[in-house]
Amino acid sequence: MKRSYILLALCFCTLPILAQIKIGGHVLDEQGEPVPFANIVLRDTGSGVPVGTATDMDGKFTLEVPRKGMTVDVSFVGYQDYSFVVEKEMLAMTIHLKPASSVLDETIIVGFATQKKINATGAVKTIGSEALESRPISNAVQGLQGVVAGFNITNDNGGALGEAMAINIRGVGSIGEGSNSAPLILIDGMEGDLSTLNPNDIESVSVLKDGASAAIYGSRAPFGVVLVTTKSGRQGFSVNYRNNTRMQQPVSVPDMVDAYTYALMMNEAYANSGGNPPFGSVQLGRIKDYMDGKLEYGTMAYENQNEWMKNQASFGNTDWYDHYVKDLTTSQEHNLSVSGARKAVDYYFSANYMGQTGLFNYANERLDRLAANGKVGFKITPWMKLNWNTRYVHQDNEKPSALNALFYHNLGRRAPNATLLLPNGDYTTDSMMEAILHGGREANNKRQLYNQATLQLTPVKGLKVTAEVSNRYEANPYSKDFNPISHRLPDGTPVYLQVLEGVSSKHSINANGTFAINPAAGETYREHATNKVNYWSTNVYANYDLSLGEKHNFTFLLGEQSEYYHYRTDRSATTDADLGADAETNTLQSWREGEWASLGFFGRVNYNYMLRYLIEVNLRADGASRFPTDQRWGVFPAVSVGWNIAEERFWKPLRTYGFDYLKLRASVATLGNQNTTSFYPYYQQMNTLLGSLVTNGSQATVLPMYAPFSTSLTWERIENLGAGIDWGFFNNRFTGSFDLYQRTTKGMVGPANALSAVYGASAPKTNNASLRTRGWELELGWRDRIGKDFSYSVSGMLSDYRTVVTEYESPDNKIGGWYKGKEFGEIWGFETVGIAKSDAEMYAYLAEHSQSSIGTKWGGGDMMYRDIDDDGSVDRGSETLGDHGDLKVIGNSTPRYAYSFTIDAQWRWLDVRAFFQGIGKRDFFFTNSATFFGIAAEWQRSLYAEHLDYFRYAGSKLGANYENPYYARLRIDQNNIQVSDHYLQDASYLRFKNLQIGVNLPAERNRLKWIERGRLYVSVENLFTWTRLRIYDPEAVGNFENWGPGKTYPQYRTYSIGLDVTF
DSSP states (O other): OOOTTGGGGGOOOOOOOSSOEEEEEEEEOTTSOBOTTOEEEESOOSSSSOEEEEOOTTSEEEEEESSTTOEEEEEOTTBOOEEEEOOSOEEEEEEEOOBOSSOTTOEEEETTEEEEGGGOOSOEEEEEGGGTTTOOOSSHHHHHTTSSTTEEEEOOSTTOTTOOOEEEESSOOOOSSSBOOOOEEEETTEEOOGGGSOGGGEEEEEEEOSHHHHGGGGGGOTTOEEEEEEOOOOSEEEEEEEEEEEEEEEESOOOBOOHHHHHHHHHHHHHHTTOOOSSOHHHHHHHHHHHTTOOSOSOOBOTTSSOBOOGGGOOOOOOHHHHHBOSOEEEEEEEEEEEEEETTEEEEEEEEEEEEEOSBTTSOOEEEEEEEEEEEEEEEETTEEEEEEEEEEEEEEEEETTOSHHHHHHHHTOOTTSOSBOTTSOBOTTTOHHHHHHSOEEEEOEEEEEEEEEEEEOOSTTEEEEEEEEEEEEEEEEEEEEOOEEEEOTTSOEEEEOSSTTSOOEEEEOTTSOEEEEOOTTOOEEEEEEEEEEEEEEEEEEEEEEEETTTEEEEEEEEEEEEEEEEEEEEEEEEOOOOSTTOOOEEEEEEEEEEEEEEEEEEEEEEEETTTEEEEEEEEEEEETTSOGGGOEEEEEEEEEEEEGGGSGGGHHHHTTTEEEEEEEEEEEEEEEOOBSSSOTTSOBOOOEEEEEEETTEEEEEOOOOBOOOTTOOOEEEEEEEEEEEEEETTTTEEEEEEEEEEEEEEEEEEOSOOOTTTOSOOOEEEEEEEEEEEEEEEEEEEEEETTTEEEEEEEEEEEEEEEEEEOOOSSOBTTSOOTTOBTTEEEEBOEEEEOSSHHHHHHHHHHSBOTTTOSSOOTTSEEEOOTTOSSBOOOTTSBSSOOTTOEEEEEOSOEEEEEEEEEEEETTEEEEEEEEEEEEOEEOOTTOHHHHSEEETTEEOOBGGGGOBOBOTTOTTOOBOSSOSBOOOOSSSTTOSSBTTSOEEOOEEEEEEEEEEEEOOOOTTTOTTOSEEEEEEEEEEEEEEEOOSSSOTTOOOOSSTTOTTOOOOEEEEEEEEEEEEO
16 A cells, blocks of 8 residues: 555665664565565654665565564555564565555645545645656656646747746636736745756655645635645665766757758749849859859858848858757756654755756857755654755856847748858858857846744644744846947958847836847947845644544644745846937846735644545635735635545445445635735836936936726635546556536636726726636556566546636727637637639639738739638628628637656566657647748748748749649748638647666665665657647747747757666
8 A cells, every 4th residue: 555655665774773673574465476665664663753674676675673562564555554563583574465455545645734545535636756757857847747637737938948837737717917827836835946946856746636625725826736745864874866967959940941942932932922033043043153162152242342241142051950959968967865864863965966058059058956955853752843944946047148039030030041151250140150159148047045944743642733934035146248249341340240130229127127128239238137035934733633433533624824925126237338429328227126925824624434425624714915905805615525435335345346446526615816916906006217318328217107006906716616536446456537627717807998098008907807717637547567577557647628718898809809708729710712723713713702801912822711701802800709700710729638648667677667748639820920831021031841842833943833732832921821720730749758768776785785776777858749730849839929939949859868876
């Protein structure tokens, strides 16, 4: 059976006390086969720390016992516990374990307590450290993707160092206009940053998915809770060292066409749009000569001009992705931990270093993380224990200031005929090399210190009182520099270049205090900021277990929780930009400071009758400083019930056939949400900005019209309904669960009715919107042993959700915004008839269905859009619900049917693990994306090999392609790239997420006396991906912010080799 001591299987512990009695032998299953990693635990040592060992691969064990009369417990998941009393030395014992008939002793972690799984009435999933072990991941969030149904971790922005992944539990819960729906993440009971936590320190992760299980945490956790428990010391002494060295290679890197093909494609695009071909015969000849090695350089000076030919005028042949993106990069991780316990003291200390390099040549990207963790417990008296936990994270993330979303945008549209070097040896403007090498650096660093003290009292049997004080202090430094860069003109004159190419010079302060800076050519800019966070929390609570006879069992919880959060960000910058006549050096300064506090009182009662009928009642009262005085307090109840059908008498005959455990669950809960995006949304805000007027050499400061505020803003209320079933059959070999749920966010923060334009400011946010999410989750697992040496397990999960806006005040009902009845992720677009094979076919279609409202100069090879309303014109109407012309909902970008499955197998000393993860349905449209369409506008071009599959008549220099092309003919306008079902992408995928092959060192103590356990392994992350998505990796599609979708850092495949050894 799975007990709280299961992690003892990871290490061998002894109690070094004189005059010990040695015992040993074999642990076998019901078929006489060895049981490896069974727990041998000494009961009642008096230290409060588990003492014991674990069987080796052959089921053997030895253990030293301090004295006679002590009890030893033997346990293994799926089997009944076996106990015996030590009376003398026993070295040839044979212990037979019997299969467990239920999962009575399997425990899960819930709010402020643990529960036996059979008694749990909420939707809770607890996983062990095995989900993260030996995987070449840069943070714990990556390792948790796909391991729990309904725990959704997604990433659209590629694999940049330190890239954050989006997390939600059971879907989105807010439209994000005034609040957020992120889950609460608690590390050892204190809110923390999961992305910086050392994965090697994690002992278990518990996900509280429904309102009933999360209700005990109140208004900070209306959208679920992630409880992370870190490792603690065990009796004895052990040292563990883990190391892995990684090699990473990019995946789904675009394949650019060569310069000559690019020129021919662009000529056709201009001609198809009614323009003149930009590449004449002379330039085409030069491109051919350069590609044939007849020309040394791909550019030259213009005749009679002191200027180099660049961009479209060049005649080189450069694959810019091949130039910038590495074939391979390396990283490494080292982890050292020391743990143990002696008498009344237990301890766990660890240190971790991870050094990761980026995928871009010349950029010198680095992410270095150093983490140290210490955990010490003191058993002061038999009824009092004090625990201290401290953790420090030192993370540096550095890259060129120019390596940002704009760089990915410019890289994608870099013409292959542009060249790297000028004849004078300088880098060209097109290359962006000066910006990457010398344009300045950006450092986004983290310094986090966590401290936590816990006092546990057990004054009487059944009563446990806990008091916790926690603090998180952060001082996160940030810096960004821009340096002057230049190259020389043909006559040797230096000329300054822009570090951020293609944007106008800009110097302004955003509303959140950050600086929006686009430096001018030749500008020197220095920015420094420090973000300090001071977070305090206290938890004081008592658990009391009470049994009335053998039938009525109660657990009571009563407690208090308080939180205080304060931050301050100081930011300053200097620049020598010329802001006007006689302007002096300009200084930008800003500071932002904020704080909030909350106080909560909570109670919980659990009752079960003979383990058959279960009920849990939660009540939480919260006060939050974020709301006006008369709106600060809210009371939120939750009730959940369960029925253990397998404990009924009528079920008893079915147990003989292996149907051991079956439970029904249901819950209803109402929670508040205080997680507003502004700490005090009912206060007006006035932000000073730099104006365009220059006075005495400095930019004048302006004060825009203040934003109005609402004094009635209050709690969003989240109503949860859920039902589920859990089972464990055939001696717990076949396990699973299925859940249905509905979550409704009422009084969601949204915009009020619009104010008169005369006022000059937008309406304030108020509680006037609602949102509903419905979904389901399925988890299945099977594990078994075949013979003496082979064991295996197969597990999988599948989940889905859909979210609909049920209330929203939208005066215009624009289909591009929010409105009542809108489903999250809707994509509106045109239906297509197809690509016209000739001018005659297109003209005949236009005669009955004009497309003049969306384009001109139509012809053969262009797209024919369906006239859905059959009014003789294809149009968008006013793009409102009442008048959307021929637009319709053609897809949905919400990732649906999230699934994963894992296959584990072990044969003697060899183990294999394969983990697959994917999304079963997701639509995506790359709106106005040159990287998807090839050409999105005259100067938005990204022509790749995939784009060659476009319509071409016979006689094209690139060959005919008119039978069944994917793309319509190329144009420099947007005629053929309208949002439509033809180009709607299937972004679903199945990824071979991780493959591990490990070799375990034989546990023969006469040969390896100083090594308790050892494992050598190879591991591959993102080994292979099956997808219908064109060009892109499905987790690097980008977003519509910044510079549009498809312009992201590449994803990567990671190979690693590692060692895990315990001394």
